[in-house]
Amino acid sequence: MVNFVASNSKFMSEELKEQKSNNFIENIIEEDLANGFSSSKLRFRFPPEPNGYLHIGHASSICLNFGLGLRYKSPVNLRFDDTNPSKEEQEYVDAIKRDVEWLGFEWDRECYASDYFQELYDWAVQLIKQGKAYVDGQTSEEIAKQKGTPIQAGTESPYRNTSVEENLQLFERMKNGEFENGKYVLRAKIDMASPNMLMRDPIIYRIMHASHHRTGNQWCIYPMYDWAHGESDYLEQVSHSICTLEFLPHRELYDWFLDQIYDEKLVRPKQREFARRNLSHTIVSKRKLLQLVNEKHVSGWDDPRMPTISGLRRRGYTPESIRKFADTIGIAKRDNLIDVSLLEFCIREDLNKKANRVMAVLDPVKVVITNYPEGKEEWLDAENNPEEEVLTFRKVPFSREIYIEKEDFREEANNKFFRLKLGGEVRLKNAYIIKAESVVKDENGNINEIHCTYDPNSRSGSGTEASKRKVKGTLHWVSVPHVIEAEARIYDRLFTVAEPDRQEKDFLEYVNPDSLKVTKAYAEPSLKNAKVGEGFQFQRLGYFSLDPDSTAEKLVFNKTVGLKDTWAKVENADI
Numbered sequence: 001m002v003n004f005v006a007s008n009s010k011f012m013s014e015e016l017k018e019q020k021s022n023n024f025i026e027n028i029i030e031e032d033l034a035n036g037f038s039s040s041k042l043r044f045r046f047p048p049e050p051n052g053y054l055h056i057g058h059a060s061s062i063c064l065n066f067g068l069g070l071r072y073k074s075p076v077n078l079r080f081d082d083t084n085p086s087k088e089e090q091e092y093v094d095a096i097k098r099d100v101e102w103l104g105f106e107w108d109r110e111c112y113a114s115d116y117f118q119e120l121y122d123w124a125v126q127l128i129k130q131g132k133a134y135v136d137g138q139t140s141e142e143i144a145k146q147k148g149t150p151i152q153a154g155t156e157s158p159y160r161n162t163s164v165e166e167n168l169q170l171f172e173r174m175k176n177g178e179f180e181n182g183k184y185v186l187r188a189k190i191d192m193a194s195p196n197m198l199m200r201d202p203i204i205y206r207i208m209h210a211s212h213h214r215t216g217n218q219w220c221i222y223p224m225y226d227w228a229h230g231e232s233d234y235l236e237q238v239s240h241s242i243c244t245l246e247f248l249p250h251r252e253l254y255d256w257f258l259d260q261i262y263d264e265k266l267v268r269p270k271q272r273e274f275a276r277r278n279l280s281h282t283i284v285s286k287r288k289l290l291q292l293v294n295e296k297h298v299s300g301w302d303d304p305r306m307p308t309i310s311g312l313r314r315r316g317y318t319p320e321s322i323r324k325f326a327d328t329i330g331i332a333k334r335d336n337l338i339d340v341s342l343l344e345f346c347i348r349e350d351l352n353k354k355a356n357r358v359m360a361v362l363d364p365v366k367v368v369i370t371n372y373p374e375g376k377e378e379w380l381d382a383e384n385n386p387e388e389e390v391l392t393f394r395k396v397p398f399s400r401e402i403y404i405e406k407e408d409f410r411e412e413a414n415n416k417f418f419r420l421k422l423g424g425e426v427r428l429k430n431a432y433i434i435k436a437e438s439v440v441k442d443e444n445g446n447i448n449e450i451h452c453t454y455d456p457n458s459r460s461g462s463g464t465e466a467s468k469r470k471v472k473g474t475l476h477w478v479s480v481p482h483v484i485e486a487e488a489r490i491y492d493r494l495f496t497v498a499e500p501d502r503q504e505k506d507f508l509e510y511v512n513p514d515s516l517k518v519t520k521a522y523a524e525p526s527l528k529n530a531k532v533g534e535g536f537q538f539q540r541l542g543y544f545s546l547d548p549d550s551t552a553e554k555l556v557f558n559k560t561v562g563l564k565d566t567w568a569k570v571e572n573a574d575i
């Protein structure tokens with residue numbers, strides 16, 4: 001079921017302006033402060049695993065954690081949760097830093113769980129000494145079998161009562177690289193009958209002979225997430241450790257681990273959970289996004305169809321639009337799906353304010369203005385953006401031959417067709433009123449040229465009676481001799497269904513084969529000066545952004561989003 005967030009764009013605009021009341025995480029913090037927790041001790045963190053690029057789901061977590069930092073004027077750490085060297089890479093670390101920065105946030109400390117490998121090891125030794133951890137030499141299958149079920153207690157491992165000395169020796173030998181992968185694990189000795197399966201002697205260390213992107217070959221045993229995460233929070237003195245709902249059952253273990261090492265003089269981190277954000281018609285899972293990249297369904301992590309921060313950036317999204325999106329959906333206690341049209345709404349609103357209007361024609365047909373002198377050109381004033389407080393203008397060239405969109409002309413049409421038809425008039429944006437007189441066709445009956453006449457007194461902004469004359473349609477156009485030819489990449493949704501990972505078949509079966517259409521664009525010459533990433537409104541067509549694939553010879557534009565607000569179709573509110 002798709003839960004939409006609001007009913008229409010007007011409502012949304014109001015909604016976006018409103019000051020939000022506290023969310024439930026802020027309420028938790030407020031309560032802690034009211035109970036005497038010093039605000040100077042607040043500290044948060046955003047803890048990505050560097051095993052892929054950040055996606056729009058992460059943006060929610062980033063905006064939440066860094067948003068708390070801003071609200072309480074507290075530091076926020078960027079912590080790389082790098083405890084699984086087989087999947088993690090420096091490339092991902094770099095991409096994550098770039099994306100968080102681009103979103104507009106500043107972290108206090110750049111931390112790595114791998115910075116704490118020694119402390120984590122020493123604490124594990126301490127657990128063994130206290131009889132609270134043991135080395136288990138069974139296979140993972142045997143260990144899994146002994147776990148029991150939620151309604152049936154597990155069975156204790158035969159290794160559970162090995163002596164402390166023997167455990168210390170074995171753990172040391174694990175660390176020294178004497179055993180192959182999987183031969184032994186270190187387990188916390190908690191409770192094999194706990195109703196919480198995660199408390200049934202969880203694994204805290206495993207052997208993995210793999211080179212780590214930061215510690216190289218220094219270690220061949222690596223801590224598990226649960227063991228590393230809470231202790232890293234503690235070492236960094238994070239006060240509120242906010243994660244997604246799937247970690248709710250891990251909280252008991254998080255607390256148990258902290259109990260083992262906690263010193264009362266220090267801040268004791270608190271894990272709290274919020275719902276993962278899912279976006280319709282896409283996937284928010286690094287593992288699956290990696291699959292899309294590896295299997296070449298997309299051109300890379302930053303393919304403009306990807307829901308990654310880098311893909312959205314390349315598509316033409318602004319940091320403000322993504323922050324607005326995260327802010328608008330807020331945080332929730334239950335998992336839900338946000339319709340992608342809300343994200344599109346946010347970028348459309350932002351670009352409406354910021355993007356200059358320009359003219360480009362994607363599917364051209366030539367118009368010859370027969371009463372316009374041959375060889376003449378005029379540079380006409382064109383408004384950049386009607387939303388600007390102080391209007392600015394640029395010059396666009398006009399000449400005897402122009403392109404308009406094929407679909408803007410019909411030989412015959414009824415009165416509801418407000419574009420150009422034989423015998424009818426339209427205004428050319430920023431220019432003159434023209435009238436279609438005849439067409440020239442090739443042997444197959446295709447229209448090669450439309451012959452028009454223009455009214456020389458009707459130039460926009462010239463103040464004449466004719467310039468004020470109302471005609472029903474206004475078309476965008478470009479002057480043929482001045483045109484710059486570019487490439488336009490037009491995108492559709494990457495998946496054909498709203499929830500590709502909740503279908504009967506594998507999510508890859510639902511990749512939209514028509515998600516990318518490459519076409520030529522004939523653009524006005526001012527676009528020669530466009531900068532990579534700069535957003536424009538191609539009038540009547542949509543918002544476009546200059547792609548980094550562009551060269552001086554060939555500009556490439558990505559369609560960011562259409563002009564129409566599909567949001568209006570969306571019904572019902574459920575934030």
Ligand code: ATP
Nearest residue numbers: 047048049057058060061243244276277284285286
């Ligand atoms: P993925 O399955 O995509 O790898 P993850 O949760 O394993 O996601 P992490 O790198 O561990 O990715 O995530 C960093 C932080 O971002 C975590 O606190 C995680 O809970 C949060 N996060 C990840 N995905 C989402 C999402 N869809 N919505 C909200 N928060 C998310």
Ligand code: MG
Nearest residue numbers: 048049051286
């Ligand atoms: Mg993960």
